[in-house]
Amino acid sequence: MSITLKEAGKHFAAQTGYAFLFTVAALIAIEWLMPGSVLPFINLVDLLPLTFLIIIALLAFKKRRKGFLNRLHIIAGIIIAFLLLASLLANVPSYGLRTLLLTGSTILLILAWSVAMDDAN
Amino acid sequence: MLPKPLVYLFCVIPWILGLGAVFFILSLRFPVSGVFVAESNLSGTSAFVYQFLPAERTISAKDAEHGFVGQRVIEDPVYINARVPGPYPKVEVEMEFKVMHQPLVELGIVRDKAGLQMDMFPWYSEMLESADWQSVTSQTGKQGFIYKTVTKDRLDDPDTRNLAVWLTTTTMPLIADPAPVEKLVYEVSLRGQHDLWVVPAGGKIDIELKIQDVNRNRSGGLLAIEISKNGQVIKYDAVGASGSLDTGYSSRIPVAIKQNGLDAGVYRIRLLADDDIFIREISTTNPRFVIGPRLHIGDVVGFRAEPQPFIGYTTARHIVAETFHKEGLQEITFGPTSGKVLQTHAAVRIDRADDIDTPVQLVAPVGDIRLISDGFFALSESAFFEPEPRRLKPETHGVAEGLEAVLTNYQKITPLADGWMRAKTEFTIPESSDMIRLVLSAPGIGSRAGAIDIRSVKLTYRRPPMNWQTWSQVLYKEAKNAWNRL
Numbered sequence: 001m002s003i004t005l006k007e008a009g010k011h012f013a014a015q016t017g018y019a020f021l022f023t024v025a026a027l028i029a030i031e032w033l034m035p036g037s038v039l040p041f042i043n044l045v046d047l048l049p050l051t052f053l054i055i056i057a058l059l060a061f062k063k064r065r066k067g068f069l070n071r072l073h074i075i076a077g078i079i080i081a082f083l084l085l086a087s088l089l090a091n092v093p094s095y096g097l098r099t100l101l102l103t104g105s106t107i108l109l110i111l112a113w114s115v116a117m118d119d120a121n
Numbered sequence: 122m123l124p125k126p127l128v129y130l131f132c133v134i135p136w137i138l139g140l141g142a143v144f145f146i147l148s149l150r151f152p153v154s155g156v157f158v159a160e161s162n163l164s165g166t167s168a169f170v171y172q173f174l175p176a177e178r179t180i181s182a183k184d185a186e187h188g189f190v191g192q193r194v195i196e197d198p199v200y201i202n203a204r205v206p207g208p209y210p211k212v213e214v215e216m217e218f219k220v221m222h223q224p225l226v227e228l229g230i231v232r233d234k235a236g237l238q239m240d241m242f243p244w245y246s247e248m249l250e251s252a253d254w255q256s257v258t259s260q261t262g263k264q265g266f267i268y269k270t271v272t273k274d275r276l277d278d279p280d281t282r283n284l285a286v287w288l289t290t291t292t293m294p295l296i297a298d299p300a301p302v303e304k305l306v307y308e309v310s311l312r313g314q315h316d317l318w319v320v321p322a323g324g325k326i327d328i329e330l331k332i333q334d335v336n337r338n339r340s341g342g343l344l345a346i347e348i349s350k351n352g353q354v355i356k357y358d359a360v361g362a363s364g365s366l367d368t369g370y371s372s373r374i375p376v377a378i379k380q381n382g383l384d385a386g387v388y389r390i391r392l393l394a395d396d397d398i399f400i401r402e403i404s405t406t407n408p409r410f411v412i413g414p415r416l417h418i419g420d421v422v423g424f425r426a427e428p429q430p431f432i433g434y435t436t437a438r439h440i441v442a443e444t445f446h447k448e449g450l451q452e453i454t455f456g457p458t459s460g461k462v463l464q465t466h467a468a469v470r471i472d473r474a475d476d477i478d479t480p481v482q483l484v485a486p487v488g489d490i491r492l493i494s495d496g497f498f499a500l501s502e503s504a505f506f507e508p509e510p511r512r513l514k515p516e517t518h519g520v521a522e523g524l525e526a527v528l529t530n531y532q533k534i535t536p537l538a539d540g541w542m543r544a545k546t547e548f549t550i551p552e553s554s555d556m557i558r559l560v561l562s563a564p565g566i567g568s569r570a571g572a573i574d575i576r577s578v579k580l581t582y583r584r585p586p587m588n589w590q591t592w593s594q595v596l597y598k599e600a601k602n603a604w605n606r607l
Contacts, residue, residue: 002122008131015132023139030146033599035555036168036204037150 021058024051052084064117074117081110150207151595157206157582163192163575169206170578173199173561182574191576198562200231201578205554208598209582214559215545216578217537220245222571223563225515227288230548231558239560242546243288243531248519256533264289265528268520275526282436282478287513287529296506297385298322301406307500309403310429310488311412312419313396318497318508320409321383328390328405331373334362335423336397345393346378350386362398373401387508399424409506413437413497420446420489428487434480434505437496439516442485443468449489456481462490472516478523480505515565541576550582553605 003011024044028051030037031044038044059077064070085106092099159169164181173179178196182189205212220226225248229241248254254266259276267275275284279295301322319326326348334342341362348356360376378390392400399419418431428448442453444462452461453471460471473481480502483492492498495512499505513527535543550557563573585591 001125003125003128005123008123008128011128012132016135019135019139022136023142026139026143027146030143030150033603034150034206037206038146041168 021051021054048087049084052080052087055080056084070117074114077117078110078114081106081113085110151587151592153587155584155586157209158579159203159206159582160577160579162190162577164190169204170580171202173201173575175199182576187574189574189576191574194561194563194566194573194575195571196567197564198560200558200560203557203559203580205550205557206582208553208595208602209550209584211547211583212550212557213545213547213581213583214578215543215581217541217543217576218245219539219541219574219576220247220571221574222569223515223566223573224248225513225564226573227562227564228544228546229560229562231560232551236558240548241288241560241562242548243529244544244546244561245534245542246287246513246531248513248517249527249529249531250533251519253520254527256531263528264530265526266531267526268524271525276528281507281510283523283525284510285513285517285524285527286510287527287531289529295385296320296387297324298408301325301327302408304404304406305408305501305504306402306404308429309400309431309500310419310421310424311400312417312491313394313398315392315400315412315415315417317390317392318411318413318506319388319390319405319407320506321380321385321388322407322409324381324383326378326380326383326388326390326407328378328403328407328410330376330378330392330400331402332360332362332376332394333373333399333401333424334397335399339397342395342398344376344398345391346376347389347391347393348378348380349389349391355388356380389508403500409504411497411499411505411508414494414512415492416494416498417491418485418488420448422446422448428489431483431485431488431490433483433498433500434502435483435494435496435498436478436480436505436507437494437498437511438474438518438522439470439472439514440483440492440494441468441470442490442492444490446489449487451485451487451490453490454482454484456483470516474518474521476521476523553602555602 024047027038028044028048031039035043035045056077059073059080062073064073085103089099089103159167161167161170163170163172165172172181173192173194178194178199180187180193180195182191182193184190187193203212214228216228224246226245227241228244229239232238232240249266253269255269256265257267257273257276258264259273261277263276265276267273278284298320299322317328319328332344336342343359343361345359346357347354360374362374380388396417401424413435414437416433421429440455442460442462444450444465447465449465450462452459455471456473456477457475458471458473460469462469480499483498485492495514495517497505497507510528513529517524532544532546537543548557548559561573563571565571566573584595587595
């Protein structure tokens, strides 16, 4: 029932990171509901793509388990990747062939990543 | 080596801190009491109340330089945007301000995104702040102010003479003439849009206009006619002016405005047309009809060889006259006073402060002049009547003009130290609005070199207190607003 100081430090850092991520995500949601309510002159919604990127990074580096949990891991990755894509597209001033090609490439990248991640099964 | 429970206990701390921060902001965002207050000193540091715009009509005041922190308004109108902190139906606006050479101020809210619909409310009146004027409610529930020698029944009196109205709706008097008279013909040259106010005679309105389109580059303009009573439209019609394809004006086209079986009351006939449509003649069997408060007497170039003088009768106290042609330069006689129009495209204000409460003669010897007044104009003295009380304006001198009462829902301001004042009013917020825009109007402030110093704006948003029944409704409206924002 005891762990080393190094392991305890790693665990504490991970939990602090998750708590921070949760707080930022919650504050972004509040900011979206009422613009200006969290920080007066900084629009926290602008941090949305960065938040999604951090979550994707966490999912990419997190140790995966076999079977159903790996599938769940992949589905979470796909959802977050599409949310990132949607948040980026929401800031595109105009739509055209270039946007379509970029969007298509990103979707193919997400699918390729999903297939590659399926190796654990 | 550390015991696992101790490590887990430490790991809970960042979660508690994060959750605490979220709940703290949520409690600010969803106040249980249902009251959210946003206050600003207009220095640009508030996230909810912005500064007055446009910037060229205001001065940012610094304490050392101006003796206060806030904004100084030097031109009219200005507006201020405020962020609505969620689904609130109402907002109370409170302002601390000081006026210099500005006797009247109005505050309003913009109702649509295009900024075309505005609800204006009385905000400050130097005249009504005097101890001689008392705020009263009449027996029929009319709100207003009366002069100290007058009783509150004056607000219910159908006689609109010596009565003014300030940003409130009034009911037209129920009047009627027993029978039509022999046809009266008036030669005029009224240009563009006008409002005619008519008393039915024998239950009838019988007016004939002769209109003319003076635009030689089109095949005919349009005159729309709207007849209404107390704001309710009775008839809507449109007439095309045939126009002219040669180099002359179009022929004069007769337009009949006839209504039968009318009840007693005052009927408003709105004539909607562009400035190329002229009314050259009005003939009627209705003994009482007036025009106003806008009267645009057009030129007669190409129609008559000699200038056409205009003679009218009015109880207006203040007129603004402007001509757009050098042929329209003239001296206008306005009862016992007069005013010279010496330049084109320059508005000349003519005010009279006599105690005559019967219609006075207004003479524009060469016509070709646009008049905007606080009253109405008749084309003969006997035709005059007042369809509604005249508007309270910054130039209104109150008792010096014989004014006895003002119909208004104005609330007296709260005086503060050093000449500062506090006023407040409540507005309903347009549904699903993230922002509201308030408009501050100080008519004529630029021309009299006046100013309004504002040191504080406080917005109090109110909704029912949060409970288990209301929170779901609030959440639904929040989600709807957020969806609209997408």
